[in-house]
Structures are given as structure tokens and as C-alpha cells.
Amino acid sequence: MSDKVYMVPNPPTPNKAVEFNPDICSGCNLCVDVCPTDVMMPNPEKKKPPIVLYPEECWYCGGCVEECPRPGAITMLHPTQQRISMNWKRKDTGELFRLGMKNPPPPNTRPPSG
Amino acid sequence: MSTWHEYIQRNASIPEWPYPINYGKVNEVVTDVLVIGGGVAGCQAAINAAKKGVKVAIAERGHAKRSGSGGAGVDHWHGAVTNPCSKVTPEMYTRACYDSMQGYTGGHVRYIITKESWDTLLDCEQMGIQIRDVNDEFKGADFRDEETKLMFAYDYENKHIIRVWGYDIKPKLYEEAKRVGVNIYNRMMVTSLLTEGGNQGARVVGATGVDTHTGEFYVFRSKATVIATGGAGRLSVFAPEITASGTMADMNSAGVGQAIGWNAGAEFVCTEASGPGGLVGFGYAPYSTANASNTYHGTPIVDADGKEVPWIDVFGRELKTVEDRFLPQEGQQFQLGIGIGISRTNQEFRLNDINPDLPERLRRGEFKLPLYADMTRLSEMERRCIWGMMVGNEGKTRIPIYDTYTKAGFDPDKDMMQAPVMPLEGYFNACYWAGGPNTPPTVRGMGGGGFLLDWDLKTNLEGLYAAAGGTIFGGGCHGESHTTGRYAGRHAAEYAKTAAEPVADSRQIEAEKTHSYSAVKQSKEGNGWKEINAAIARIMRDYCGRHKNELTLNLGLRLLNELKTTELASAYASNPHELGRLLECHALISVGELVIKASLERKASNSILDFHRLDYPEMDPPEWQKLLPIKQVDDKVEVRDLPLDFHLKPPYAPTYEENYQLHCGS
Numbered sequence: 001m002s003d004k005v006y007m008v009p010n011p012p013t014p015n016k017a018v019e020f021n022p023d024i025c026s027g028c029n030l031c032v033d034v035c036p037t038d039v040m041m042p043n044p045e046k047k048k049p050p051i052v053l054y055p056e057e058c059w060y061c062g063g064c065v066e067e068c069p070r071p072g073a074i075t076m077l078h079p080t081q082q083r084i085s086m087n088w089k090r091k092d093t094g095e096l097f098r099l100g101m102k103n104p105p106p107p108n109t110r111p112p113s114g
Numbered sequence: 115m116s117t118w119h120e121y122i123q124r125n126a127s128i129p130e131w132p133y134p135i136n137y138g139k140v141n142e143v144v145t146d147v148l149v150i151g152g153g154v155a156g157c158q159a160a161i162n163a164a165k166k167g168v169k170v171a172i173a174e175r176g177h178a179k180r181s182g183s184g185g186a187g188v189d190h191w192h193g194a195v196t197n198p199c200s201k202v203t204p205e206m207y208t209r210a211c212y213d214s215m216q217g218y219t220g221g222h223v224r225y226i227i228t229k230e231s232w233d234t235l236l237d238c239e240q241m242g243i244q245i246r247d248v249n250d251e252f253k254g255a256d257f258r259d260e261e262t263k264l265m266f267a268y269d270y271e272n273k274h275i276i277r278v279w280g281y282d283i284k285p286k287l288y289e290e291a292k293r294v295g296v297n298i299y300n301r302m303m304v305t306s307l308l309t310e311g312g313n314q315g316a317r318v319v320g321a322t323g324v325d326t327h328t329g330e331f332y333v334f335r336s337k338a339t340v341i342a343t344g345g346a347g348r349l350s351v352f353a354p355e356i357t358a359s360g361t362m363a364d365m366n367s368a369g370v371g372q373a374i375g376w377n378a379g380a381e382f383v384c385t386e387a388s389g390p391g392g393l394v395g396f397g398y399a400p401y402s403t404a405n406a407s408n409t410y411h412g413t414p415i416v417d418a419d420g421k422e423v424p425w426i427d428v429f430g431r432e433l434k435t436v437e438d439r440f441l442p443q444e445g446q447q448f449q450l451g452i453g454i455g456i457s458r459t460n461q462e463f464r465l466n467d468i469n470p471d472l473p474e475r476l477r478r479g480e481f482k483l484p485l486y487a488d489m490t491r492l493s494e495m496e497r498r499c500i501w502g503m504m505v506g507n508e509g510k511t512r513i514p515i516y517d518t519y520t521k522a523g524f525d526p527d528k529d530m531m532q533a534p535v536m537p538l539e540g541y542f543n544a545c546y547w548a549g550g551p552n553t554p555p556t557v558r559g560m561g562g563g564g565f566l567l568d569w570d571l572k573t574n575l576e577g578l579y580a581a582a583g584g585t586i587f588g589g590g591c592h593g594e595s596h597t598t599g600r601y602a603g604r605h606a607a608e609y610a611k612t613a614a615e616p617v618a619d620s621r622q623i624e625a626e627k628t629h630s631y632s633a634v635k636q637s638k639e640g641n642g643w644k645e646i647n648a649a650i651a652r653i654m655r656d657y658c659g660r661h662k663n664e665l666t667l668n669l670g671l672r673l674l675n676e677l678k679t680t681e682l683a684s685a686y687a688s689n690p691h692e693l694g695r696l697l698e699c700h701a702l703i704s705v706g707e708l709v710i711k712a713s714l715e716r717k718a719s720n721s722i723l724d725f726h727r728l729d730y731p732e733m734d735p736p737e738w739q740k741l742l743p744i745k746q747v748d749d750k751v752e753v754r755d756l757p758l759d760f761h762l763k764p765p766y767a768p769t770y771e772e773n774y775q776l777h778c779g780s
Binding site: 003004006008011012013014015016017018019020033034035036037038041042043044049051052053054055056057058059060061062063065066067076078079081082085086087088089090091092097099100101104105106107108109110112113114 | 116117118119121122123126129130132175176177179180181182185186244251279281282301326327354355356358359360361363364365366398399402403486488490498499502503505506507509510512513514516517518519520521522523524525528529530531532534691
């Protein structure tokens with residue numbers, strides 16, 4: 001543990017609102033351009049994912065994800081207090097699931113209508 | 115790498131503001147029509163003005179491609195009564211709204227909406243929005259018309275509310291606005307309306323604003339102006355760390371349009387009304403938990419043991435089948451949907467619903483918590499329509515809910531979504547994600563009040579028009595925003611064609627400029643915008659909350675002014691973003707003053723307006739059944755009496771249709 005420790009404010013609530021996968025994101029900043037509330041700012045380093053600066057101003061419209069040309073580069077993360085309240089139960093087996101659980105079931109791949 | 119904290123820890127340096135800053139640099143924009151607010155209403159206003167051949171500019175707070183409450187999508191469209199399948203007429207629909215609200219909604223605006231809602235939707239179809247089941251995915255469903263391929267919501271008998279695939283409606287509107295030559299100014303925090311001679315009550319000739327990326331100043335000079343902004347969600351509740359994700363209105367919802375209108379001398383009605391709305395307290399992610407309302411109307415709700423809770427019709431009779439939930443029952447003419455601003459008072463036009471005695475049944479142990487939405491009990495078509503089509507297209511649902519849930523493995527064919535576990539009173543209403551005691555009872559929006567408009571959707575000020583569901587008296591929901599925007603844009607363009615050149619007052623511009631940059635010149639120890647906003651909301655909750663009297667209201671006014679001249683006057687903005695948010699705090703204070711002053715003028719309690727005066731406790735005295743239009747003249751309040759049905763009295767014609775034909779233009 002040789003990393004320097006800094007005086008920084010507490011992480012904001014919610015911490016992130018959106019999360020970037022640096023392996024997929026090309027740093028094109030299209031999401032930054034369309035965000036209605038400037039949640040994200042361009043990274044000073046070119047081709048790097050944007051910086052989430054104002055996560056508490058996100059209203060979770062999902063527009064950044066829709067705008068993104070590279071699927072998987074951005075993931076919308078509802079605040080943990082909402083992820084913890086998104087629960088469902090399999091009718092036949094009674095199994096309990098929730099958004100963000102450790103061992104999630106396989107994705108349902110059916111696309112929306114239209 | 116994603117967050118600012120990560121960046122700091124990795125680089126040990128704070129990133130500089132990414133946009134070039136030029137505080138004070140003045141940009142002049144000259145246009146025929148200026149539209150303030152580039153949401154769905156503003157884009158429609160701009161597109162339809164531009165189609166009249168005039169020069170149009172939009173001043174938008176965020177970015178017009180995806181911004182606004184309607185920017186995140188739409189799954190059903192109200193008031194399309196002139197569609198070929200509808201059994202409801204504009205007259206029937208308007209009277210249903212007006213009678214349900216006992217007159218406290220703009221009947222003329224409702225009539226305009228129902229006359230043009232379907233045409234507006236056809237315009238959207240032309241822009242590339244899917245409004246029909248063109249792929250025959252729902253062929254044979256009882257909510258689909260086989261000839262037109264239109265699909266209906268709520269009332270499958272009368273077919274006046276249309277299900278639409280509107281997740282991309284905003285990008286399509288944006289493209290159309292650009293195609294017809296609209297000039298769009300994004301990130302624009304509008305600070306004032308410019309008036310002739312700088313005088314309150316004079317003709318509106320433009321606006322001023324600050325770019326919240328660059329800090330540059332904008333002077334818009336326009337022959338006609340359309341206000342198409344949203345509500346004032348941050349006025350009474352402000353806790354974005356907790357609430358922002360649970361709302362249907364984003365952080366930009368600061369009542370800027372109302373504030374600049376009020377300060378310019380525009381007239382408002384019913385802003386004293388309260389009711390749930392705006393930033394919903396501690397609500398859940400919209401549409402994310404079990405519920406049976408709105409998009410999920412008709413969804414079976416079962417208890418922990420799988421026992422289904424009963425549905426009743428408008429007369430309290432228990433419904434026998436799932437199919438019955440989508441049909442008016444014997445004795446009911448037709449049903450109005452959820453989300454048009456009058457659901458609390460829908461009276462005999464109410465939807466079939468889960469029995470509101472559910473809290474009592476839960477208390478008695480008849481049903482066991484938690485409750486679940488069991489969509490497997492729906493027909494395959496209905497289930498696919500609610501989850502795959504509507505949740506796939508409604509605002510804040512395609513990515514936030516459909517995509518998120520399906521990626522996490524949720525399958526509506528097999529799984530039951532859980533409802534929040536909350537105090538039992540919360541199960542009174544089937545919209546379990548939004549309402550109930552888990553949201554503070556003091557949440558108060560503008561409650562259906564707004565700009566008082568005439569049959570041209572023009573304000574009392576020359577050159578100033580207004581549109582948008584939550585901003586005008588008589589508005590409604592998503593479709594209503596499009597339709598009023600379209601109508602107001604047309605009329606603003608017609609006016610602009612013959613109007614004199616706009617002459618702005620240079621002293622007014624200079625004063626606005628000075629005011630706009632005050633916060634960047636204060637001590638760096640000054641308060642930040644969130645601190646101020648929270649204080650404004652505290653004042654409004656405490657002094658203009660559910661219960662109020664003359665004294666509390668006057669104390670509230672005093673404290674708003676205190677805040678404005680002390681903590682807000684010395685507040686500091688370290689970058690253009692913070693500056694924009696602080697300027698919004700000024701707007702919020704103006705709107706707060708409007709709401710409190712309107713509340714002082716109504717010296718009677720009113721049930722429809724959810725308005726409770728402790729010093730005038732008698733509910734609904736007949737002599738107070740009227741509108742009280744309020745405006746500022748020389749910064750003093752001026753109020754008049756106006757009959758509820760003013761829109762059918764001189765100078766107007768006595769019928770809706772005559773007035774519409776006289777004013778609709780083409």
C-alpha cells in the first residue's frame with residue numbers, strides 16, 4: 001500500500017450513476033454532448049472515458065446509453081438504494097432475484113418491441 | 115475510470131474546466147421566433163413556426179437531442195380523439211376534463227389539444243416515430259384495430275388513447291427541427307425576457323441567457339417568443355442525492371419559464387394549487403417495481419401466497435375478468451387515462467382500478483406482504499405489450515428498466531416483480547413506485563396552474579406565447595406538450611410575420627448582464643447552489659405547505675427575500691455549471707413568490723386545488739368558485755376575478771368549436 005492518500009470530499013451520493021468500460025469506450029464524448037444535465041465531462045486525456053462529475057444530477061433517462069455507438073461502453077447504475085428495491089421472484093421455483101445480486105441468472109435476450 | 119474521485123486519486127491533480135470560458139462575452143442572436151425550452155413542446159413549436167417560413171431559434175437548457183421531461187420517451191398518447199377508431203369527440207373529452215376538475219382546468223386548451231392531438235401524432239409518424247403495429251406483432255389482440263394497425267391503451271372500447279413506440283421521439287424531433295432550419299442554442303440558461311422599454315407588461319422582444327459551458331452571454335432579439343419550459347420540480351423538495359433518480363422531471367426543472375414570465379408581467383392562474391408532482395421524494399426508480407398503474411394498467415397484483423387482489427369499476431363493483439379492466443363498465447360513458455393532470459378528480463371517467471380498500475384488507479390479514487406483479491396471468495399479447503412494448507418505450511424505461519431488468523435475467527413469462535414494502539396507506543393507489551408514504555407528504559408542485567392563455571395560446575403580453583403540458587393552465591402530459599407546442603409555434607410565426615422589428619432596451623440588457631455574473635465575482639467562501647436550493651425548498655415546505663395562513667405566507671415571502679439578499683446574493687459559482695444552477699435559484703425564488711402571492715389572494719379553501727387555508731377553513735364557498743389571474747405591474751401584484759368558463763364568454767364565442775374555428779389558423 002504505497003499509494004498516496006489525499007484529502008478528498010466523501011464520494012457523492014449516488015457514487016456513479018453511470019459506469020464506463022474503458023476497454024470498449026473510445027472517448028468520443030457523444031454521451032457528454034447529449035446529457036441534459038452535464039453529469040459527465042470530457043476527459044482531459046483524449047480517447048479516455050468521460051469523467052462522471054455530477055452524478056447526483058443524473059435523472060436516469062438512459063439517453064447516454066442510447067447515444068453510445070459502442071454497446072457495453074456505458075452502463076446505467078441506479079443508486080444502490082434503488083437497485084436493492086428491484087426484486088423479483090420466479091413463480092415456479094420461488095427463487096429470489098435482485099438487480100445487482102452476486103450470482104445473477106442468465107440474461108433474458110428478448111429485445112423490446114419496435 | 116469513471117468518476118471524479120477516481121481521476122483525482124489516479125492523477126493527483128484536479129482536471130481543468132473542459133470548455134473555454136468567456137464570462138461577459140456578448141453574442142447577439144436576431145430571429146423572428148424565439149422558443150425558450152427545447153423539449154418536445156419547444157421542438158414542436160420551433161418546427162411548426164419554421165414551416166411557416168420564419169426564422170426560428172431555440173434556447174435550450176440542456177441539449178435538445180434528448181432533453182426535457184418528454185425527452186426520454188413515451189408509450190401512450192392521450193387525447194387523440196379524432197383518430198379514425200375513436201368513439202369520443204373533442205367536445206366529450208373536453209367536457210369530461212373540465213367537469214372532472216369542476217372548471218379548474220383550461221377548457222379551451224383541452225379543446226385545442228383534442229382537436230389536434232391526432233394530427234400532431236400523424237406529424238410524428240411522418241418524422242419516423244412508429245405509431246402503428248406495422249410488423250403485425252400484436253395481430254388479433256383486443257387492443258389493436260386490424261385495419262389501421264393502431265393500438266389502444268386503458269379503454270379498449272372507446273379507443274382514444276394510443277399506444278406508441280416513442281422511445282426515440284426526441285431525437286426524431288431534433289432531427290426534424292434541424293432539417294427545417296431551426297437554430298438551436300444548447301446549454302442556455304435563460305435569465306430574463308426582454309420587453310419594450312424594459313417595462314413590465316410591455317411587448318416581449320427577446321431574452322437574455324448564459325451558456326453554462328462557456329459562461330458567454332446571449333442576447334436574443336425576437337419578434338415573437340414562445341415559452342415551452344417545464345415545471346418547477348426543485349421548488350418544494352430538493353435532495354437530488356436521493357430523489358433525482360425517482361422523478362419524471364430532471365434537475366433542469368427549475369421553473370425558469372414561469373419566473374421570467376412572472377417578472378415580465380405575464381398573467382398566471384391556479385399556481386396556488388398544490389398536489390403531488392415534480393421531484394417525487396423518496397420514490398423508487400419509475401416503473402421499476404410492481405404496480406398496476408399507467409403503463410402497467412391492468413397488471414394482476416398478487417400477495418405473498420399468490421392470491422390476487424381484486425379490481426373494481428368506477429361504481430365500486432368487483433370486476434370478474436382481466437379483460438374487464440380495459441373496458442368501461444355498464445353505466446360509464448368512457449374512461450380518461452392516467453397522466454393528464456386530472457387523475458385525482460376523474461370522477462365518473464375514472465379507470466377501473468385495484469380496490470382502494472387494499473390497505474384495510476392488508477391490515478386485516480386478508481392479503482400478505484410483499485405484493486407482486488404477476489404478468490403471467492395476462493394474455494401473451496397483453497404481457498408482451500405492457501413489458502415489451504410499453505416499458506420498452508415509455509420515458510425513462512427502455513434503458514433504465516427494460517434493458518436493465520432483462521440483462522439481469524428478469525423474464526415476465528416466468529417472474530413476478532415485487533412491490534415496495536411500505537406503510538399500508540401506500541397501497542391506496544396502484545402506482546406503488548411513485549406514491550405513498552415513502553414519499554414526503556409535503557411534496558407540492560404547481561399542481562396544474564400556470565400561464566393563463568387565450569384561444570391563440572398567447573399570454574397577456576404582446577409577442578409572448580406559451581406551451582407545454584406542465585407549464586400552462588389546461589395542459590397535461592407528453593402528447594399535450596407536443597400539441598400545444600405545435601399550435602403555439604404556428605401562432606407565434608403568424609404574429610412575427612407582421613410584427614414590428616424588436617427593439618430591446620439597452621439598460622435592461624446591461625442590468626441583466628450585471629446580475630448574471632454576480633455569482634462569479636463573490637468571495638470563494640460564498641455558499642454553493644445546492645445549499646441555497648435546499649433553503650428555498652425548506653421555506654416553501656414550511657410556509658406554503660399543505661396548511662397555511664396569511665401569517666405563514668407573508669413570513670415565507672419575507673424569508674425568500676432574506677435569502678435572496680443575503681446567502682444567495684453572496685453565493686459563489688466556481689464554474690459556468692454552478693453559475694447556471696445559481697441563476698436557477700433566482701428563478702426558483704421568483705416562482706416561489708408567484709406561488710405564495712397567488713396563495714395569499716385565494717382567501718378560501720378549495721378541494722379541487724388541494725388548497726387549505728387555516729384562516730379560511732370553509733371548503734369550497736360558492737363565492738370563491740372562480741379563477742384569480744395574477745400578474746405584476748410595476749412589481750406590485752394585480753389580481754382580477756375571472757369566471758371558470760371565461761373561454762366561452764365574450765370576447766369569445768359561446769361554443770368550443772366556434773372558438774376553435776375562429777382561432778386555429780392553418
